Amino acid sequence: MTEFNEEVVVPKATITRLPVYLRYLRDKLDEGEENISSTTLAVDMRLNPVQVRKDLAVVSRVSGKPKLGFNIKQLIRSIESFMGCDNVSDVLIAGVGGLGSTLLGYDEFSHYGLNIVAAFDSNPQLEGRQIHGIKIYAANRLKEIAKASNIKIGIITVPKQAAQEVASDMVQGGIKAIWNFAPTHLILPKGVAVKYEDLASSLAVLNKKLQDAAE
Amino acid sequence: MTEFNEEVVVPKATITRLPVYLRYLRDKLDEGEENISSTTLAVDMRLNPVQVRKDLAVVSRVSGKPKLGFNIKQLIRSIESFMGCDNVSDVLIAGVGGLGSTLLGYDEFSHYGLNIVAAFDSNPQLEGRQIHGIKIYAANRLKEIAKASNIKIGIITVPKQAAQEVASDMVQGGIKAIWNFAPTHLILPKGVAVKYEDLASSLAVLNKKLQDAAE
DNA sequence: TAGATTGTTAATCGATTAACAATC
DNA sequence: TAGATTGTTAATCGATTAACAATC
Numbered sequence: 001m002t003e004f005n006e007e008v009v010v011p012k013a014t015i016t017r018l019p020v021y022l023r024y025l026r027d028k029l030d031e032g033e034e035n036i037s038s039t040t041l042a043v044d045m046r047l048n049p050v051q052v053r054k055d056l057a058v059v060s061r062v063s064g065k066p067k068l069g070f071n072i073k074q075l076i077r078s079i080e081s082f083m084g085c086d087n088v089s090d091v092l093i094a095g096v097g098g099l100g101s102t103l104l105g106y107d108e109f110s111h112y113g114l115n116i117v118a119a120f121d122s123n124p125q126l127e128g129r130q131i132h133g134i135k136i137y138a139a140n141r142l143k144e145i146a147k148a149s150n151i152k153i154g155i156i157t158v159p160k161q162a163a164q165e166v167a168s169d170m171v172q173g174g175i176k177a178i179w180n181f182a183p184t185h186l187i188l189p190k191g192v193a194v195k196y197e198d199l200a201s202s203l204a205v206l207n208k209k210l211q212d213a214a215e
Numbered sequence: 216m217t218e219f220n221e222e223v224v225v226p227k228a229t230i231t232r233l234p235v236y237l238r239y240l241r242d243k244l245d246e247g248e249e250n251i252s253s254t255t256l257a258v259d260m261r262l263n264p265v266q267v268r269k270d271l272a273v274v275s276r277v278s279g280k281p282k283l284g285f286n287i288k289q290l291i292r293s294i295e296s297f298m299g300c301d302n303v304s305d306v307l308i309a310g311v312g313g314l315g316s317t318l319l320g321y322d323e324f325s326h327y328g329l330n331i332v333a334a335f336d337s338n339p340q341l342e343g344r345q346i347h348g349i350k351i352y353a354a355n356r357l358k359e360i361a362k363a364s365n366i367k368i369g370i371i372t373v374p375k376q377a378a379q380e381v382a383s384d385m386v387q388g389g390i391k392a393i394w395n396f397a398p399t400h401l402i403l404p405k406g407v408a409v410k411y412e413d414l415a416s417s418l419a420v421l422n423k424k425l426q427d428a429a430e
Numbered sequence: 431t432a433g434a435t436t437g438t439t440a441a442t443c444g445a446t447t448a449a450c451a452a453t454c
Numbered sequence: 455t456a457g458a459t460t461g462t463t464a465a466t467c468g469a470t471t472a473a474c475a476a477t478c
Contacts, residue, residue, distance in 0.1 A: 013445060015423065019416030024400040037459065044402060048447060053461065066454045066459045083419055084426050091418070098317040105313060108398050108415035114422065152425060153418075177425040179418055183323050185239040187259060193428065195421045197414075200323035201234030203306070203368075203394055204298055206410045207329065208230065210367060210392040211299050213408065228469060252435065263471060268437065281435045281478045 014055045020045060021055070022079045029072050037069030085113040090151045092175075094166045095158035096121040096136055099181055103155060105132040114153075118145055122162070142166070146173025153177045160184040229270045235260060236270070237294045244287050252284030300328040305366045307390075309381045310373035311336040311351055314396055318370060320347040329368075333360055337377070357381070361388030368392045375399040 024045060028036055038056070042049040056062075056070065060078025064070040080086065091109075093100055096119050104119060119131065122139040129136050137145060146154070154170040156163050156178060163182035170178060177193040180186055183201070186194055239260060243251055253271070257264040271277075271285065275293025279285040295301065306324075308315055311334050319334060334346065337354040344351050352360060361369070369385040371378050371393060378397035385393060392408040395401055398416070401409055 011445065015420065019413055019420060020400075020411065023398055023411075023413060023416065027400050039459075044400070049459090050447060050461090051445085053459095054446090057461075064460055066452085067457080068454080069459070083423050085419065089422050098320060102313040102317050103414070106414060108413075109418065112415050112419035112422070114415070114418055153422060155418075176428070177421050179421055183238055185235075185242050185259070191428070193421060193424050195417065196235065196238070197417060198234055198238060198323075199318070199321065199412075200327050200329065201238065202410065202412060203324065203329055203370075204300065204327035205230065205234060206392050206394055206408060207304050207327070207368060208298050209408050213391070213406070226469065254435075264435090265437090265471065266469085268435095269470090272437075279436055281476085282433080283478080284435070 008058065010058050014058055017047075017055055018059065018079055018083060021052075022076065022083075025072050025076050025079070029076065033072055035065075035069045036072055036075075038064065040069070083112070085111070088113045088115050089153060090115055090117045090149060091153040091155060092116070092118045092120065092142070092146060092149075092151050093155040093157060094120045094139065094142060094170070095156065095162075096123075096126055096131060097157060097159075100155075100157035101131055103157065104134050116155075117149065117151065122158075139166070139169075142169045143173040146170065146175055151175060153179070156180045156182050158182060223273065225273050229273055232262075232270055233274065233294055233298060236267075237291065237298075240287050240291050240294070244291065248287055250280075250284045251287055251290075253279065255284070298327070300326070303328045303330050304368060305330055305332045305364060306368040306370060307331070307333045307335065307357070307361060307364075307366050308370040308372060309335045309354065309357060309385070310371065310377075311338075311341055311346060312372060312374075315370075315372035316346050318372065319349050331370075332364065332366065335360075337373075354381070354384075357384045358388040361385065361390055366390060369394070371395045371397050373397060 024041065038049045038052040042052045056075065059082045060075060062070065062074040062078055091114055093103060093116055100119065104116060109116065116134055119134050119136045120139050120142045121136055124138065126136045127138050152175060154175040156166055158166050160182040163180065163184050164186055167178055167186045167188060171189060171192055176191065179195050179197060181197050183198050188194060239256065253264045253267040257267045271290065274297045275290060277285065277289040277293055306329055308318060308331055315334065319331060324331065331349055334349050334351045335354050335357045336351055339353065341351045342353050367390060369390040371381055373381050375397040378395065378399050379401055382393055382401045382403060386404060386407055391406065394410050394412060396412050398413050403409060
């Protein structure tokens with residue numbers, strides 16, 4: 001009986017591709033497909049087939065069958081379990097403006113075991129209200145509630161002037177991973193992970209790609 | 216006189232870091248700083264100082280001064296010009312739901328030379344209305360308007376069931392770069408660039424990072 | 431001058447791709 | 455069987471980091 005070897009280092013590049021595989025495979029399953037070959041997958045996703053097989057090998061012990069390819073359902077399950085979609089993680093969000101409210105209503109999170117449990121805003125008008133069933137608290141209660149509910153993930157959708165302060169509150173509340181939509185750099189202690197989701201600059205990078213391709 | 220050598224290949228990894236530098240440098244400028252050393256920058260951004268210097272060298276011919284570091288204003292200008300923020304690009308958006316409307320009101324785009332000029336939605340109720348000064352057209356006019364206005368960039372914020380069709384319309388309208396927020400895989404011809412912006416899976420990757428760090 | 435900092439060359443590391451035997 | 459496809463080992467490619475001389 002082969003134990004899953006935790007020692008195997010999963011390449012970062014692989015991890016970033018996993019969600020892409022997952023999305024693709026879920027689509028294929030919806031279309032009624034049962035199996036998929038690494039070649040087909042690679043062509044559709046503009047990747048190299050060997051890379052695909054390697055990626056899948058790291059993440060799942062499901063092996064493909066010559067002539068048939070991989071079983072889609074099994075792959076999906078493997079990737080989901082690898083990414084930790086099985087255990088639910090609680091998330092809080094700071095800033096209930098346009099983007100914040102949109103995220104509160106975004107049901108895709110649940111497919112990844114993510115659950116927004118509380119929202120915060122500095123506007124007293126919003127205090128006590130609910131959006132999409134999630135209660136809005138005063139901004140100054142963030143620390144306390146994060147701690148009490150043992151929340152580890154925070155989303156920042158406040159204006160950039162307020163972002164650093166909110167981030168510091170989150171850290172003091174015990175949050176260990178921050179998803180920052182404010183277009184500003186955050187200074188954070190070492191143990192805290194950050195993901196910058198700078199929408200304008202993402203689009204700018206795409207635009208750059210486009211311009212370079214046109215030459 | 217040294218001409219800028221167009222032949223120099225800019226590493227992909229560098230390009231993804233440019234927006235991060237830009238954001239950081241703009242913040243520093245706001246704080247009243249004039250110069251910045253690669254060391255300071257590297258520490259704050261959790262990067263290697265040599266990497267920072269190399270990145271900056273590819274993008275700008277502004278050289279740093281020993282003991283002083285780099286002039287922030289010059290660096291910002293160089294990165295902006297490299298990324299093409301100077302020439303304005305028109306953008307259209309398909310799907311004026313929560314996320315779509317939010318993006319329509321997102322003023323950060325202008326800092327990158329990006330300009331949303333038209334919105335589209337299949338809901339006839341919305342036709343002819345304006346959101347944040349941008350007019351909403353019927354979905355079936357997308358092709359025609361994209362062509363007529365020579366728009367090269369499209370944003371997809373429609374439900375995932377509609378995404379492929381909208382994407383195909385965009386391609387037929389001459390669009391060359393698609394920013395896809397619908398959590399679905401798109402099949403597109405080779406010359407068209409896509410960026411998947413799958414919010415749920417981005418957060419899931421962050422969560423994975425968090426869980427792995429906790430071990 | 432001494433020290434901080436740059437810019438570049440060389441060494442290392444990690445990720446991608448090519449080649450190919452194994453298998454259904 | 456023949457052919458498509460897998461999984462693995464070796465070769466290549468690209469990106470990061472270490473070492474260090476040059477400079478203000």
